[in-house]
Amino acid sequence: MDSFSRPELFDFHGVSMIPSFTENWENIQNFQARPDDVLIASYPKAGSTWLCHIADLLYFRQTSPEREKSLQLHLRVPHLEASFVVPGTGPPPKRFNGTETVNNLKNSPRLIRTHLPIQFLPKSFLEQNCKIIYISRNAKDSVVSYFHYERMTILNPEPGDWSSYLQRFMDEKMVFGSWYDHVTGWWKKKQTHSQLHHMFYEDLIEDTGLEIDKLCHFLGLSPSVEEKERIMNQVHFEEMKTNKMVNHSSFRVMDVNISPFMRKGKVGDWKNHFTVAQNEEFDEVYKKKMKDPTLQFCTEL
Numbered sequence: 032m033d034s035f036s037r038p039e040l041f042d043f044h045g046v047s048m049i050p051s052f053t054e055n056w057e058n059i060q061n062f063q064a065r066p067d068d069v070l071i072a073s074y075p076k077a078g079s080t081w082l083c084h085i086a087d088l089l090y091f092r093q094t095s096p097e098r099e100k101s102l103q104l105h106l107r108v109p110h111l112e113a114s115f116v117v118p119g120t121g122p123p124p125k126r127f128n129g130t131e132t133v134n135n136l137k138n139s140p141r142l143i144r145t146h147l148p149i150q151f152l153p154k155s156f157l158e159q160n161c162k163i164i165y166i167s168r169n170a171k172d173s174v175v176s177y178f179h180y181e182r183m184t185i186l187n188p189e190p191g192d193w194s195s196y197l198q199r200f201m202d203e204k205m206v207f208g209s210w211y212d213h214v215t216g217w218w219k220k221k222q223t224h225s226q227l228h229h230m231f232y233e234d235l236i237e238d239t240g241l242e243i244d245k246l247c248h249f250l251g252l253s254p255s256v257e258e259k260e261r262i263m264n265q266v267h268f269e270e271m272k273t274n275k276m277v278n279h280s281s282f283r284v285m286d287v288n289i290s291p292f293m294r295k296g297k298v299g300d301w302k303n304h305f306t307v308a309q310n311e312e313f314d315e316v317y318k319k320k321m322k323d324p325t326l327q328f329c330t331e332l
């Protein structure tokens with residue numbers, strides 16, 4: 032593991048990426064979605080792990096109770112574009128391949144996770160009219176969460192110090208590219224793909240029950256009151272933080288002593304990171320880049 036070096040960002044069709052999300056590109060682009068596949072999409076750090084866990088429990092908790100106890104979340108809801116050799120394993124080294132993992136799923140529907148910007152979405156998801164859930168989170172908390180995440184995982188580029196990291200975010204040089212383009216691009220897609228349900232992390236924090244109700248309505252699910260209650264308890268931040276099947280604590284590529292994956296789970300933690308000057312500059316840049324008045328984020332509750 033010591034000899035493993037962190038990847039460098041490179042430009043991939045106008046989007047900053049790293050090899051572990053582009054290496055398998057042909058299989059990603061040619062991926063054959065099925066009409067009942069459910070895609071969970073987001074920019075990194077928007078609460079996608081939370082949403083994947085919620086969706087997986089809604090679909091399978093009752094019919095396959097062993098599933099959540101025996102399978103790590105990334106094997107229940109595979110990350111489509113991820114493909115990498117797990118550092119420090121082998122010989123032969125262990126590999127994770129997102130498209131292969133999805134294709135080997137036996138359950139139906141298949142739940143699939145992606146962080147791809149809209150222009151990279153494999154076209155079969157739209158052709159098959161799949162249900163898609165996109166979750167977004169305000170930019171300030173997203174960049175803070177991303178910073179701590181990149182500190183703790185050697186799979187991502189070296190984050191450097193906070194102020195240069197924040198600058199890089201504003202310069203749109205992040206893995207999966209520009210936050211501004213990502214959230215705006217997916218937001219626009221709602222107009223043409225009626226099967227797209229948009230969620231905000233902040234709403235999910237503020238009223239988890241209501242957001243689960245709306246999600247169930249979209250997915251055509253109707254859990255009983257007791258079942259919904261049970262799921263709400265299981266997806267609570269404190270529960271997920273100690274659940275080894277979802278908290279990433281056993282991943283060799285992540286050092287939870289540097290920063291836990293389930294870090295704070297709050298709205299407004301950015302206030303503990305941004306200086307007044309950084310906040311002012313960030314707001315200026317934000318105004319220039321975010322032109323759609325219909326897309327509004329909340330940065331505090």
Ligand code: A3P
Binds near residue numbers: 074271295300
């Ligand atoms: P913080 O770093 O701000 O704590 P993703 O899964 O898309 O990578 O997003 C990770 C972020 O979602 C982290 O944010 C993580 O703590 C938060 N998160 C995960 N599960 C959560 C939960 N049950 N409740 C609230 N936040 C959660």
